Amino acid sequence: MAAVIVGGVIVIWLGLSAGCALLLWVGVRLHWPATLAAPLLLALIETLLFLAAVPKGDLLPEPQRTPALLTLIALAWVINGAVAATLAARHHRTLNTEH
Numbered sequence: 001m002a003a004v005i006v007g008g009v010i011v012i013w014l015g016l017s018a019g020c021a022l023l024l025w026v027g028v029r030l031h032w033p034a035t036l037a038a039p040l041l042l043a044l045i046e047t048l049l050f051l052a053a054v055p056k057g058d059l060l061p062e063p064q065r066t067p068a069l070l071t072l073i074a075l076a077w078v079i080n081g082a083v084a085a086t087l088a089a090r091h092h093r094t095l096n097t098e099h
Contacts (some may be wrong), residue, residue, distance in 0.1 A: 005071055039083040046072075049074065051069070
């Protein structure tokens with residue numbers, strides 16, 4: 001089960017990194033609400049990916065699939081939520097230093 005969890009964390013990290021790199025490469029700068037919503041939308045997409053992949057996969061025995069699925073979904077929301085919270089705090093600090 002540890003390999004599946006580590007693989008899921010890698011998927012979450014790659015989603016964040018690839019999304020950021022792609023936006024930078026294309027030259028897109030998101031406005032404030034989109035910057036805050038992007039990690040949360042990514043968490044939703046990762047949740048759907050995990051819901052589709054983990055229950056039907058052969059890597060885990062049946063009794064371990066549900067705990068692994070719930071752990072991966074929780075990690076997706078916690079990690080991406082922490083990124084969104086960090087962006088919000090950074091934006092708040094920037095607003096406070098400008099005034």
